Amino acid sequence: MRRPICLLLAAALAVLSAGGAAALEVRVGVIRVDRPQLAPISRLEEWPRDLGFAGGRLADEDNATTGRFLGHTYVTETAAVPPDTAEAALDRMLGEGLRLFVVLGQGDDVLALADRAGDGALLLNAGARETRLRDADCRANLLHVAPSEAMLADAVAEFAIWKKWTRWALISGSHPEDRAMAEAYRRAAAIFGAKIVEERVFEDTGGSRRTDTGHVLVQRQIPVFSEGMKDHDLVIAADASDVFAPYLPFHMWDPRPVMGAAGLRPVSFHAATEAWGATQFQRRFEALTGRQVREEDYQVWLALRVLGEAVTRTDTADPAELRAYMLGPEFELAAFKGQKVTFRDWNGQLRQPLLLYDGRINVSVSPQDGFLHQRSPLDTLGLDAPESSCAAFR
Amino acid sequence: MDMKAMPIALALALGATGAQANKVFVSNEKGNTVTVIDSDSWTVIDEFAAGNRPRGITISPDGTKLYVCASDDDTVRVFDTATHDELYTLPSGPDPELFVLNHSGNPLYIANEDDNLVTVVDTETHAVLAEIPVGVEPEGMAISPDGRVVVNTSETTNMAHFISTEDYQIHHNILVDQRPRYAEYTADGRKLYVSAEIGGTVSVIDIAGDGTPTLVDTIRFEVPGVLPEWLQPVGIRVTSDGKWVFVALGPANRVAVIDAATDEVVDYILVGQRVWQMAFTPDEAFLITTNGNSNDVTVIDVARQKALRSIQVGQQPWGVAVTPDGTPD
CATH class of the missing domain: 3.40.50.2300 (Response regulator)
Incomplete structure (x- = not known):
């Protein structure tokens, strides 16, 4: 799919002190980069204006609800920009101290932003499906929540x-x-x-x-x-x-x-799936946004929940510490797909079941029964460690 | 299971305990009904309409009233356990999933899954006494044996929230593993077990004398030939002597038996498909499990830790409750 939009979401964190008790403020910035593109072939699939952002709003609510019990607060900043100002938007956020980002866009857009953000930042790719981003073109500061082609x-x-x-x-x-x-x-x-x-x-x-x-x-x-x-x-x-x-x-x-x-x-997800508690996700999303969820919304939600879960468990906002936790053995997250999702530490790809969708129902979910792997059946999907030419994670 | 031995085992168990017949009520989430089983003959004696998406199910201490969370009706429906007639409904807040009754029978503490709330309802005046903001997707509900604390688990926040029944404030939060579904106290109130469906674990929480909870252990599961991903703990029951913990493992189609002294798994009992919630008969001779995907319940002999038989119920059985001894017919 020609990616119309590059969504960039940034999170910055500041440690506040309140009456001696340490509190953590998570400032989240979202930048979306819109590319010119043809309308979808079916008008049922027209791009909503808040594509991706909507999932971010739900994740902010979820993270804030959890954060309330831990002294963690989450604040999100959003901006939509054309491609030629994407890096300027990134620069502005970097200037404000943001170091955690979520990117939704085409592969080359994502790579450009990852390279510009540099080592001190952590980016989560919530859109680009190009397999090469998990392979020869991988970047150490870029993890992938979106499934690869x-x-x-x-x-x-x-x-x-x-x-x-x-x-x-x-x-x-x-x-x-x-x-x-x-x-x-x-x-x-x-x-x-x-x-x-x-x-x-x-x-x-x-x-x-x-x-x-x-x-x-x-x-x-x-x-x-x-x-x-x-x-x-x-x-x-x-x-x-x-x-x-x-x-x-x-x-x-x-x-x-x-x-x-x-x-x-x-x-990765669709508005009809209701297995594994997804009904609750759909209802919360629809009540909040007034429309049905799209894959991009789910992936931004998931990226922000990955960040939120890592902050919850580590009580830090340091990009390097969060990255280490996400890639480590302790990290796991429930994502309404029946089993925990975790990261592959050789290329930063999130392991996840994928839904096979006919436009109305879950026809099936892969990995299929009987496809086994020494690590996890989820690793039968996509690049496995031995075939990965990603050097940045070694 | 040795099929020939079943009737004998049943007869022995019944004879040994001198158990009276109790009614077993099973909520059928997709069938929108409640199935009634006689615990003497283990036959289905009735099935009645129970509102839309019935899930959580419990019975008043005197045995006369059946409470059912009709999740898609945003209400709690109350039925007469003798006649199976609907008596009235209680306000529940949106999407009630699970609840727990105060030991006195009043009030009812309800988890509202869509709204991140626990709603407290007076079962006599039908008034909402409190709405307590909790984590995202509240589900599991438990009440401490002394009645002073209600525990709620929130599935997306991954916490157990400890709520005082006096001031309705959250006094403690404990982070557990992914997607906590259910919480169960030991009878002495010193231990709380919390299942994490996606985490695949049961957290063991020690409750200090002053009520302070501390996470002390994590129980993990392993069944040869079953992918670890399918070991998804949901329902929990602890025998009143505090010796045995039973944990329903969802799509692993098994109930784990845990020695509470060591918190080690000692056995796995094969039951029906997608085993969800469980209930003891009052004498604790039997444990009944709901099996959502095979549309049946399995009766487990608690002393022998063996499955005895399965009984077909309605569509997608979810919860189960058993009338106490002495319930008027």
Whole structure:
């Protein structure tokens, strides 16, 4: 998905003294960087103005409620900026003494901010999915709450293998981020033992992607486009750009299930999930914001809860101490996904179950039963330690 | 389990204790009903509508009134335990999940999961006596044997809050592991057990003579062949002699048996799927567990620490309460 927005959330902490009892004030700053982008293919998915911020507001409430019992207070500052002023916004917050940040944006935006913030700061990535940020392009001061493209592809692959659907047709878009998503599925197929029997590229020619007559053309285009593919059990759609994938189900030449960017989609969270106490999260979010939760909201909420939990347990706001705690064996957090989430200490990625969503319900949750790992089944999703070329965490 | 031995074991247990029949009430969260089981024959004798999303369930000390948290109705429904008729409702605050009755039967202390409150309701006048702000997603509720302290656990704040029943103020907070679901005192009031569902632990909290709580131990669980992620402690019950602690382990489908003298796990009893809450019969001969995903309850022989039988109930059983001896029919 072309990331429209770069959200930067910063937390700064000041130790206050109140009548001899030490109190901790957690000042949180949120910067969002909006990039120009096309409207989503479905108007049901239009970007809310407070995308990401809304999750931050709920996390602030949650953290404040807990902090009340510990003498920790949380204050959040927000700003939305275009890409060319993102670094200036960061500089302003650094100037105010903020050292803890949460970033929601494209991979290169995130890296630029991490590099500018420097060693004395800690950033949590709540949006960028590029696997390279957890690999060769990793940064010591950058942890990842958002799942990587590799984790999401693996979540789909495990389900497909569990179904014994091992012959995949891979249809990818023509944009760089589509190609990266396709590569994640190629990697997943190789790891989990699926075979990509055919690949096709759907060129984005800037056509009538979302016009009144779009479906008329699509109804003729997609069958022709997908005619004559080798025998396959399912279609994997690698369409990060949101151009064609939603049109694949029902229009393809061969009737096959679609997974990836349409049909069954891997997500970090969605507004329908109610297992593992998520009903309570949904209700609190909706009461506070007046709308349903989006992945970006959940990921910012989770990033702030990671910070809040670390502050709660360590009673400090020092970025280095918090980072060490988050990456250490003591850190764990409940995240409404049925098991504790923790960080991989070799690349700073948060381990987490991923939900497989059809637009209405949880169809399944990965990792799937039977996919085992010596450390945790969650480590069957995404880059494992031996294959990581992240040097900054060694 | 040896199926042939069951009726004999049951007969022996019943004979040995001379137990009378009690009514076992099970709240069915998805079925919106309460199932009634006779503890003599272990058969279902009734199932009645109990409002939307019934979860927490308890019985008045005299055995005559059944209280049910109808979570999606934002109310506590009160039923006659003899006729199963609804008598009236109590104000509960939003989304009541679990509650605990004062030992005298009044008041009722209710956890409001959506609103970060504990609501105190007078069961006679039906007035709300207090609303106490607690942590995020309050759930577990326990009352100390001397009645002076109510404990609430908050699932997202990860604390046990110790609330005075005199001034309704929080006097102590103890941080526990992730997602604390339930709290249970020993009968002497000197120990409190708090389960942490996602943390996979039970915290052991020592209660000093002056009431000061101190976290002293953490109980962990391990079952060969079961992923550690699925060992999710929820309901807790302690025998009144203080010797045995039973912990329901959710999706691990087992109840852990803990020797309270050492706080070591000595056994795991296989029950139904997603075992949630539990209740003893008054003589403590039997422990009944609700199994949410297999839609049944399992009856455990407490002395032998064995599962005896499972009984089909309604959809997604959540909580269970048993009438005390001497309850009028």
